[in-house]
Amino acid sequence: MKLVGEDNGHREKTSDLDGVMISVHPSACYDFIVSARALFNPDVYKRAGHWIAVARNTMAADLYRQGRPFFEGGETALGLGLLRLIPTLKTDAVPADFIELLRSTPAEECALMMLDTGETPTEALDFYRSVLNPQDDTPDGFEKKTREFAGDFADRSLEVLQDPSGSKERILRFLQRYLETVFGPSVDSIREAVERAAASSKDLLAMQPAVSTVEALTGGYTLSAALRMNQITLAPSVFIYPFMASRVDERSGEALIVFGIKNDEILGYRESGSEDLLDALKALSNSHRLQILTMLRDGPLPGPEFIRRLGLSQPTVHHHLAQLRSSGLIRQVRSGEGMLYSFRPDAAETLVRRLQRFLGVD
Numbered sequence: 001m002k003l004v005g006e007d008n009g010h011r012e013k014t015s016d017l018d019g020v021m022i023s024v025h026p027s028a029c030y031d032f033i034v035s036a037r038a039l040f041n042p043d044v045y046k047r048a049g050h051w052i053a054v055a056r057n058t059m060a061a062d063l064y065r066q067g068r069p070f071f072e073g074g075e076t077a078l079g080l081g082l083l084r085l086i087p088t089l090k091t092d093a094v095p096a097d098f099i100e101l102l103r104s105t106p107a108e109e110c111a112l113m114m115l116d117t118g119e120t121p122t123e124a125l126d127f128y129r130s131v132l133n134p135q136d137d138t139p140d141g142f143e144k145k146t147r148e149f150a151g152d153f154a155d156r157s158l159e160v161l162q163d164p165s166g167s168k169e170r171i172l173r174f175l176q177r178y179l180e181t182v183f184g185p186s187v188d189s190i191r192e193a194v195e196r197a198a199a200s201s202k203d204l205l206a207m208q209p210a211v212s213t214v215e216a217l218t219g220g221y222t223l224s225a226a227l228r229m230n231q232i233t234l235a236p237s238v239f240i241y242p243f244m245a246s247r248v249d250e251r252s253g254e255a256l257i258v259f260g261i262k263n264d265e266i267l268g269y270r271e272s273g274s275e276d277l278l279d280a281l282k283a284l285s286n287s288h289r290l291q292i293l294t295m296l297r298d299g300p301l302p303g304p305e306f307i308r309r310l311g312l313s314q315p316t317v318h319h320h321l322a323q324l325r326s327s328g329l330i331r332q333v334r335s336g337e338g339m340l341y342s343f344r345p346d347a348a349e350t351l352v353r354r355l356q357r358f359l360g361v362d
Helices: 028-040 046-058 061-071 078-088 095-104 107-115 122-132 142-162 164-207 210-218 275-283 287-296 303-310 314-326 345-359
Strands: 002-006 012-015 021-024 221-223 231-237 244-249 254-260 330-335 338-343
Touching: 021 164, 028 046, 028 061, 028 078, 028 095, 028 164, 028 231, 046 164, 061 078, 061 164, 078 095, 078 107, 078 142, 078 164, 078 231, 078 244, 078 254, 095 164, 107 122, 107 142, 107 164, 122 142, 142 164, 142 314, 164 210, 164 231, 210 221, 210 231, 210 254, 221 244, 275 314, 275 345, 287 303, 287 314, 287 330, 287 338, 303 314, 303 338, 314 330
Parallel strands: 021 231, 221 330, 231 254
Antiparallel strands: 002 012, 012 021, 244 254, 330 338
8 A cells, every 4th residue: 555646636545455545535624514413412422512512602593493404313414414525625625615515516416415324225315316306207105215214314304305405505504604603713723633633544544454444543444345445535523533424335436434533622521531441331331232232242233133123213223333333342344235233352352451450450
């Protein structure tokens, strides 16, 4: 693997032996979107709690209501899908550049990005395309089918499908005011942080295989070789830590992976000295997450299997899996058939050793 220079002023690229191009793309635009998701999901993004509290005091009530339909819902937040636009921008692009790009992007294309949660089946995406770009009339029974695909967020998905232009205008208005009144003062400090992280990531890419680097940066997420990727974009984000987000386009062979970087100074978070250990122990303090780990003792399982066995909604299961992955206890592999999860016994052993050291037990 070696550095091969600049991509028309956009990104430095590296290529592994399998021919997959790996780009590290630092931009404050990723945190512009992820911070909005954190704002509407404070129970998940606890490290951003101080920043969220300050932002809520700054925001007008009507602005909060305006953004809620697009960013509430964690992994399934509609607005998060717009991350896929950012890699087309230069690395020094600012949120205002992203807003202009979004403004110039066709409404139907924006809608499809918002409807893709990162784990949306190809069948569902093809159906959404047929609704957004009908050859004849809108497919029969599209509302019923959308509810089957979108689950708990069917109402919001239907609104985007039925009125893509209106949805695009509404999220544009929110993002413009959000930038002006809330996010703007953070841009410079975030840009400096992600540029430092990008430099470290490029060094890591130069020293080891791409798959190992992706797994190290994300804490246990990687892509199956069966996906036949052509381009993988890695993007550091302050607000997403300790989680990650991915969007994979199997047709084009392109993947975007946004990974968390630790920077408590920007978030106003106060470390107690043992936060990583506490996060891992908290991940084990939920009966459903313990059930998931028990299931994985017998071997890897796909995401839908946990939904079936636990009897929980898709967003709830995704939340539990994200907590376990961010704590390093499970590995998450994106394959052609969807996400496959497996237990990481090495991580469990490390957790036990850390707990012993913390308690002073040899």
